[in-house]
Amino acid sequence: MLELKKLDSGYDFLQVLWDVSLTVEDGEFIALIGPNGSGKSTTLRTIAGLIKPMSGDILFNGESIKNKPPHIISRMGISYVSEALNLFTDMSVQENLMLGAYAVKEKETQLNTLDYIYELFPRLKERKDQLAGTMSGGERKMLAIARGMMSNPTLMLVDEPSLGLQPNLTYDVFAALLKLVKQGVTILLVEQNVNATLDITDRAYILEQGKIVMSGLSRDMKANEHVRNAYLGI
Amino acid sequence: MNSTATYEEKGTAWGKFVSFLNKIGFSPLGFFLLIILALLPNFYPFSEEYIVRWLIMGAFLAAQAVAFDFTAGYINIVNFGFAALLGLGAYTSGIFANTTPFLLFAPGLNPWLTIWLGAIMAGLVGFVLGILTLRLRGIFAAVMAWFVGIALMGLVNNLTELTRGPLGMNPVKFIETPNNLPYFYIILAMMVMIYVVLKLVVGSNIGLAFKAIGQNPDAARASGINPTKYLVFNFTLSAFFAGLLGGFYAHFFGSLTPSTLMHTSKTVEVLAIAYIGGRGSLWGGVTIAFPFVFFIEFLRSNLSSLPGLHLVIYGVLMVTIMIYYPAGFSGFYFWTVAKVKTLIKKNK
Amino acid sequence: MTNETSAAPMTTVNFMTWVKDNLPVVVVSVFSIILFVLVGLKGGAPQVFNVLVTGGMWALLATGLALVFGVMNIPHFAHGESFMVGAYVAYFTFTPINKFFLTTGSKFLIYSGPILAIIAAGLAGCVLGIIIERIIFAPLRHRTKEGWVMNAFLLTVGLSFILVNGTTLTLGPNFRGIPRYFDVPSLEFMGAFIAVDRIVATVIALITIGSLWFFLRQTKTGRAIRAVSQDETGAQLVGIDLDFIQTLTFSLATGTAAISGASLLFMFQAYPTVGLTPLYFAWYVVMLVGLGNVAGAIVGGFIVALLQSATQLFIGLSWQSVVPTVVMILVLILAPSGIFGSEVKGVQEQ
Ligand SMILES: Nc1ncnc2c1ncn2[C@@H]1O[C@H](COP(=O)(O)OP(=O)(O)OP(=O)(O)O)[C@@H](O)[C@H]1O
Ligand SMILES: [Mg+2]
Numbered sequence: 001m002l003e004l005k006k007l008d009s010g011y012d013f014l015q016v017l018w019d020v021s022l023t024v025e026d027g028e029f030i031a032l033i034g035p036n037g038s039g040k041s042t043t044l045r046t047i048a049g050l051i052k053p054m055s056g057d058i059l060f061n062g063e064s065i066k067n068k069p070p071h072i073i074s075r076m077g078i079s080y081v082s083e084a085l086n087l088f089t090d091m092s093v094q095e096n097l098m099l100g101a102y103a104v105k106e107k108e109t110q111l112n113t114l115d116y117i118y119e120l121f122p123r124l125k126e127r128k129d130q131l132a133g134t135m136s137g138g139e140r141k142m143l144a145i146a147r148g149m150m151s152n153p154t155l156m157l158v159d160e161p162s163l164g165l166q167p168n169l170t171y172d173v174f175a176a177l178l179k180l181v182k183q184g185v186t187i188l189l190v191e192q193n194v195n196a197t198l199d200i201t202d203r204a205y206i207l208e209q210g211k212i213v214m215s216g217l218s219r220d221m222k223a224n225e226h227v228r229n230a231y232l233g234i
Numbered sequence: 235m236n237s238t239a240t241y242e243e244k245g246t247a248w249g250k251f252v253s254f255l256n257k258i259g260f261s262p263l264g265f266f267l268l269i270i271l272a273l274l275p276n277f278y279p280f281s282e283e284y285i286v287r288w289l290i291m292g293a294f295l296a297a298q299a300v301a302f303d304f305t306a307g308y309i310n311i312v313n314f315g316f317a318a319l320l321g322l323g324a325y326t327s328g329i330f331a332n333t334t335p336f337l338l339f340a341p342g343l344n345p346w347l348t349i350w351l352g353a354i355m356a357g358l359v360g361f362v363l364g365i366l367t368l369r370l371r372g373i374f375a376a377v378m379a380w381f382v383g384i385a386l387m388g389l390v391n392n393l394t395e396l397t398r399g400p401l402g403m404n405p406v407k408f409i410e411t412p413n414n415l416p417y418f419y420i421i422l423a424m425m426v427m428i429y430v431v432l433k434l435v436v437g438s439n440i441g442l443a444f445k446a447i448g449q450n451p452d453a454a455r456a457s458g459i460n461p462t463k464y465l466v467f468n469f470t471l472s473a474f475f476a477g478l479l480g481g482f483y484a485h486f487f488g489s490l491t492p493s494t495l496m497h498t499s500k501t502v503e504v505l506a507i508a509y510i511g512g513r514g515s516l517w518g519g520v521t522i523a524f525p526f527v528f529f530i531e532f533l534r535s536n537l538s539s540l541p542g543l544h545l546v547i548y549g550v551l552m553v554t555i556m557i558y559y560p561a562g563f564s565g566f567y568f569w570t571v572a573k574v575k576t577l578i579k580k581n582k
Numbered sequence: 583m584t585n586e587t588s589a590a591p592m593t594t595v596n597f598m599t600w601v602k603d604n605l606p607v608v609v610v611s612v613f614s615i616i617l618f619v620l621v622g623l624k625g626g627a628p629q630v631f632n633v634l635v636t637g638g639m640w641a642l643l644a645t646g647l648a649l650v651f652g653v654m655n656i657p658h659f660a661h662g663e664s665f666m667v668g669a670y671v672a673y674f675t676f677t678p679i680n681k682f683f684l685t686t687g688s689k690f691l692i693y694s695g696p697i698l699a700i701i702a703a704g705l706a707g708c709v710l711g712i713i714i715e716r717i718i719f720a721p722l723r724h725r726t727k728e729g730w731v732m733n734a735f736l737l738t739v740g741l742s743f744i745l746v747n748g749t750t751l752t753l754g755p756n757f758r759g760i761p762r763y764f765d766v767p768s769l770e771f772m773g774a775f776i777a778v779d780r781i782v783a784t785v786i787a788l789i790t791i792g793s794l795w796f797f798l799r800q801t802k803t804g805r806a807i808r809a810v811s812q813d814e815t816g817a818q819l820v821g822i823d824l825d826f827i828q829t830l831t832f833s834l835a836t837g838t839a840a841i842s843g844a845s846l847l848f849m850f851q852a853y854p855t856v857g858l859t860p861l862y863f864a865w866y867v868v869m870l871v872g873l874g875n876v877a878g879a880i881v882g883g884f885i886v887a888l889l890q891s892a893t894q895l896f897i898g899l900s901w902q903s904v905v906p907t908v909v910m911i912l913v914l915i916l917a918p919s920g921i922f923g924s925e926v927k928g929v930q931e932q
Contacts, residue, residue, distance in 0.1 A: 050815065070818035079819075086816030088809050099809050102802070103821035151821060310732065366911060373657045373731055374873070377865055378914065381907045384862060388903030498858070502743055509736065542750035542854075549743035556737045557722050 001026045001186050002047070002078075002155055007056035009046040015054060016042045018210045024155070024188055029181045031197045031218060032190045033231060034207035040190040041083055043207065044157045047188075048080035049073040060155070075103040079153035083160050085144040089133030093124055093143055096132050100150030109152070117146045120176055138169045145176065155186045162193045174200055194231040198222045206231075259433030264517065268426070271524070275418055286414040288531050290421055290486070292524035294479065297425035299508040299519025301475040304432045306505070307514035308441065309468050310448035312376040314501055315363065315383025316476055319356045321496030322386055323477025324484040327352030328405030329396055331485065339396055345408050349481025353474045359386070360473020364466035371451075380498065387496040402491035405484040417486050424482060425520070428475045433516055435471070444468060445514075499545075506552040512564025522563055609916070614885050617892045624895050627774035633887045635780050635849075636863075638787025639842040641883025643864035644871075645794060646835030648879040651868070652811035653831040656719065656734040660742035661839055661864055662857025666749065667710055668703040668840025669852035673758045675699040676847070696763035700786065700844040707840025711833035714741065719832065720825065742857075749854040759851030783845040790841055791880060794834070798876065807831055863890075866906055870913060 002024040010016035016039040024030050034040050045051050047058055049070035058066045065073050074080070088096050097117060101110040118125035121142050127135065132143060141161055148156055158177065162170040170193065178200055181187055191197040198204060198218040206214040206227070214226065221227050255265050274280045275289060298320065305313045313319075330348040332340045343351075363382055367375035391399050409416055435441060446454040447461045455461055484490055494500075507526060511518030530544040537543055555562060561569070601608050621629050643661060650658045676699035683691040718737060726733055764782065768775035798804040809817040810827045818824055842860070843850070850856050867886050871878030886906070893905040 048819065050818070069823075070815075071821045071823045074819055074821040082815070082819065084815070086813045086819060088812040088816060090812050091805075091808065095805060098802075099805060099817075099820050099822075101820075102806060147820065310729075312732070312736070366914070370914065373735055374869065374914075376735065377657070377869055378910075381862075381866070381869075381910055385904045385907035388901065388907075392900050392904065499743070499746075502739055505736070505739065506743075540751055542747040542755075545747035546744055546751055549740045549747060552740035553718065553737060553744065556733060556740060557718065557725070560733060 001028075001061060002188070003059040004043075004047070005057040005059065007043075007046065007058065008054040009042060009051060009056075010054065011042075011051065016210050017046065017053075020056070020207070020210070020212055022205050022212060022215070024186055026186060027181070027184055028186055028203065029178075029201045030186075030188050031201040031204040032188060032207060033194055033197065033204055035230075038207045039210040040207055041159055042210075044080060044082075044159050044188070044190060047073075047157060048078065048082075050080075071103075074151065077151075077154040078157065079148040079151055079155070080157040081144050081148040081159060081161065083163070085140055087132045087140060087144060087147070089131065091132060092129050093132060093135070094128040096143060096147050097124070097128075097150050100147035101152075103151055110150075113150055113152060117149060120179070121146055138165050141165060141169075141173065142176075145173065149180065149185075153185065155188070156180065157188050157190075159190045160192060161189075162191060162196075170196070194227075195222075198227075257434075257437075258430045259437065259516070272419075272422060275415055283414055286418055288527050289524070290414060290418050291531075292527040293418070293421040293425045294482065295504065295507055295527060296520040296523035297421065297428050297479055298476070298504045299511060299523055300425070300429050300432060300516050301472050301479070302504050303508045303511075303513065303516050303519055304436070304475075305468055305472045306508060307516070308436060308444035308448055309465060311367065311372060311465075312379075312505065313363075313469070313472065314376045314380035314498070315386065316379075316472075316504060317498070317500035318383030318386040318496045319360060319363075319473045320476040320480040320483070320500075321390065321490075321492065322359060323349075323352035323356040323480030324405075324490055324495060325352075325390055325397055325403075325480075326355040326477070327481035328403055328484040328490055331406050332403070333406065334404075345406060345481070345485040349478055349485065352481040352484070353478035356477025356480065357470050357474030360476075361466060361470040363473065364469030367469070368462055368465055383496065383498065383501070387492050390492045390496065397490075397492075400492060402489060404489050407488050408485045421482055421486070424478065428478075429516060429520070432471070432475075436516065440464065440467070503545075503548065506548045510551055510555050510562055512562030512566070515562075515564035518562055518564035518567075605916070610885065610913070614888055617888050621888060621891050621895060625891065627772040628776060629891050629895065631771070631776050631780055631784065633884065633891050634784045635787070635846075635887075636890065637884035637887030638784050638791065639846055639860070639883070640863050640867050640886050641880045642787050642790055642794075642838050642842045643860055644867035644879035644883050645791065645876055646838050647864050647868050648873070648876045649807070649811075649831055650835045651873050652876065653807055654719065654723075654734075654828050655731055656738065656832075657731060657873075658835070659735060659738040659861070660745060661738075661835070662859075662861030663742050663745040664707055664710070664836040664839035664857070665843035665860045666745070666852070666854065666857040667836075668707055668843030669847050669850060669856055670749070670753070670758070670843075671703040671706040671840065672699040672844030672847045673760065673852045675702040676760060676763070693764065696782070699763075699847075700841060703844030704837045704841040708833045708837035710840075711836030712829055714836070715829045715832040719828070723828075742861075746854045746857070753854070755854060757851045757853045760848055762848050777848075779848045783849075786841065786845045790838055794838065795876075795880075803827075803830070862903075866910065869910060 004020055004022045007017055007020040008015060009020075020039075020043060022032075032040050032043065042051070046053050049065065049068055049072070053066050056066075057064055060073075060076060060078060065076065068076075088099060091099070094114075097114055098110065101113060104110050104113070118128075123139060124143060124146055127139065132140065135143060141164075145158065145161060148158070161173045161177070165173065174196060177187055177189065189197065189201060198221055201218045203216065204218045204221050205212055206221075214221075214224070216224075222232070252262055255262060260268070271289075275286045279285060280289070298316070302313065302316055305311055327345065327348040329339060330341055330343045330351050331345045333342040334340055359382075363379055366382070367378050370378055390397050393399070397403055408420065436444065443454070443459045443464050446457070446459055447464055451461050480495070483495065507523050508519040511520070511522040530547075533544050533547070559566065618633075621633065625632070643665065646664075647658055647661055650656050650661075676695055679698060680692070680695045683695050718741060719734065722733065722737060723730070762777065762779050764778040766778050768777050769781065798808055806817065806822045806827055807830070809820070809822060810824060810831075814824065817827070839860075843856070850859075863886055867879055867882040868875075870886065871882035889906055889909060890902060893902050897905060
């Protein structure tokens with residue numbers, strides 16, 4: 001479904017990613033793990049089209065998307081839930097969600113997805129008229145994920161959803177992601193919470209200083225010496 | 235007139251001279267060009283009265299661009315009331331030098347004295363403007379300065395007992411002389427003085443503080459720079475020189491009206507020159523002002539059927555440069571110098 | 583019982599803190615009401631209508647400015663020239679059409695002349711907006727990394743210069759005006775006579791603002807415009823085409839400004855620098871209420887018109903450029919980011 005080929009990327013004169021190659025198959029739940037500043041968010045931003053790669057290629061369903069603008073990539077079915085959330089703070093929860101379905105043509109589909117989202121996140125339904133900017137950190141995170149789902153994406157890129165959440169909320173978020181995967185959505189997840197992430201994902205890539213240093217099945221990773229030392233603190 | 239060149243022969247007399255020039259903001263090339271400019275009106279065809287007049291206008295515009303760039307190019311605030319401050323200086327000087335009895339106030343002081351009164355007046359308003367715009371961010375500050383400029387113009391229009399309002403007033407001249415040459419040397423001296431003083435300021439620690447504030451006021455504050463002091467100082471000094479130049483205008487042209495002097499479009503003319511010349515160099519505008527005035531005046535005298543064409547050209551040039559070469563002429567100069575230097579290095 | 587006794591002081595305390603928290607808004611509201619009463623007493627119905635006409639137009643212009651700033655981060659200094667273009671287009675449409683319609687003698691056609699002229703101006707403004715955005719701002723936007731706000735501002739200054747002087751060059755500096763749009767007797771209103779043109783201009787301003795407001799709040803594209811002004815990246819991520827939205831916004835702003843220029847043709851006439859006064863007051867409004875605040879711009883338009891009327895009535899017409907600045911200085915000392923505040927992305931940037 002998604003394939004990064006020898007991707008170099010970064011900001012202006014600062015190269016962050018070096019020769020990153022990675023594949024995500026249809027329906028997989030993939031983790032991208034690495035220390036702070038290793039370039040995880042940069043990878044996702046590059047896929048989403050917010051920054052242009054310096055070289056290499058990005059294929060989505062066989063088609064190169066590296067020169068496409070972000071809104072086109074989004075309309076092709078890739079939804080990026082960023083670290084910064086990028087919510088529309090002066091709009092209500094419902095308006096944010098409806099904008100998430102901006103590219104969806106049929107009103108019917110929009111409303112169905114909205115109902116489904118409200119079922120999944122009852123908290124959002126309770127607060128549908130509240131301004132996004134006045135929501136709590138955890139609620140905002142949920143809203144961002146929910147908004148990302150509103151376009152019925154086939155691939156979701158989710159950046160550190162558990163950051164700043166209390167454990168039971170983190171659990172809720174992970175549960176929601178798993179549910180999505182069950183429904184056939186492919187997810188590339190960036191997480192600091194390595195232990196839990198390796199429990200729920202199928203495969204994982206490890207990114208250190210902008211390079212992929214390791215990849216494999218998540219359950220094998222948990223047993224790996226390097227991973228245990230560096231990320232699981234065992 | 236840049237000061238980036240470094241010279242190895244420090245010990246020699248030539249070397250000492252060059253480092254002195256550098257200190258006051260001139261490169262040997264810049265200084266050479268200045269000497270040529272000063273001698274120019276002594277040679278035909280530049281000795282023609284109308285060309286001397288063009289040179290005067292060039293130097294007047296150049297000096298304004300220097301004072302304008304001191305604010306825009308360093309603390310990154312566009313003083314949109316610049317022309318109004320200049321007009322304030324002109325009117326103040328004109329009024330204090332005035333001998334006409336039918337106006338309310340006619341002290342008849344010497345214009346050589348009153349131009350400084352005009353400068354002080356403008357400086358005072360600049361000081362107030364500095365304090366007013368302090369709490370405002372870039373664009374708010376520019377618009378606030380614009381409002382104050384418009385209010386000043388309204389004031390001059392309304393205080394008819396002092397200024398005769400829109401009818402305009404006729405200040406005495408510096409010297410009664412049929413030829414323009416003395417005026418050329420007056421404005422050239424003013425231009426050089428303003429340039430050297432401002433260059434000394436921006437070359438000192440104050441200049442570093444300006445740049446820091448211009449790039450990011452919050453970061454500057456965090457690193458211990460007090461923006462208040464520097465912003466107000468910058469506005470005051472720039473306005474002071476604008477007022478001084480206004481005094482020159484008053485006693486050179488001998489006629490003042492609010493709309494020909496204080497109108498927003500006058501600020502825009504200066505702004506265009508300063509930006510095409512290159513921001514944050516002080517000298518960029520000077521190099522552009524002279525060719526520009528010549529070009530414009532040439533157009534004006536040959537295409538008098540097309541009023542406003544020169545202003546359209548101003549606008550188009552400015553927009554083109556903003557989009558495609560925002561560094562302006564001085565940026566181009568530094569880029570060329572750097573290119574040439576690397577070429578020389580390679581050949582060695 | 584106990585509840586009731588304790589409730590009264592509570593509400594006063596709440597009210598006092600509310601007043602304190604919103605001091606600028608309260609001061610301005612009280613001030614505006616007093617002004618309105620004074621203006622109404624001294625000037626009567628004609629002045630009240632004056633406030634409505636000019637207020638509506640300032641609101642319309644200021645809304646355009648606020649939109650352009652909010653969505654594109656451009657402090658638009660050539661907005662007055664959109665007004666100017668609207669005035670010219672209306673003049674050049676209305677004069678021949680009216681002449682022709684007069685020969686037909688049909689009342690309906692004669693009365694539709696002004697409306698056609700105003701619509702033509704609005705359309706011309708929209709097209710001009712698209713052209714300018716595509717030719718000037720789009721290339722700069724794709725090129726600029728930092729200092730966008732200031733560069734864009736200077737660019738609009740240059741643009742204003744080109745438009746004003748280009749107009750002088752092609753059409754000359756002379757005034758082109760019409761005595762009135764509707765050649766009918768004034769309507770009597772509370773004992774005073776109000777020209778039909780004024781009433782129509784007020785209605786047009788209110789309708790345009792109303793439609794704009796509805797468009798921004800209730801339509802998908804309008805919501806997308808607001809989304810871009812709140813979070814550009816977020817907007818892109820949900821599939822909004824920034825280029826399209828920005829061109830649309832600029833086109834809307836130019837079009838609405840042209841509509842105000844056209845509907846005020848009978849008051850302002852058409853000449854190259856006619857845009858300066860509207861620009862000044864539109865900027866005045868957005869500075870007063872906070873840059874990028876669309877709702878505030880609408881309220882602010884009327885407040886500023888009121889201030890103008892009061893200045894004219896109590897101090898003198900020629901002081902109209904001095905008094906507002908003094909008021910502005912006072913307001914900005916009280917509330918540096920405008921009375922309704924403003925949390926727009928670009929304001930923090932240089
Ligand atoms: N907008 C930017 N401009 C310049 N450099 C940036 C920018 N954003 C990130 N960087 C740099 O790129 C590198 C990688 O950043 P990135 O955000 O991708 O890291 P990350 O792996 O997501 O880290 P974290 O776990 O802290 O989120 C860092 O060194 C960072 O400083
Ligand atoms: Mg990150």
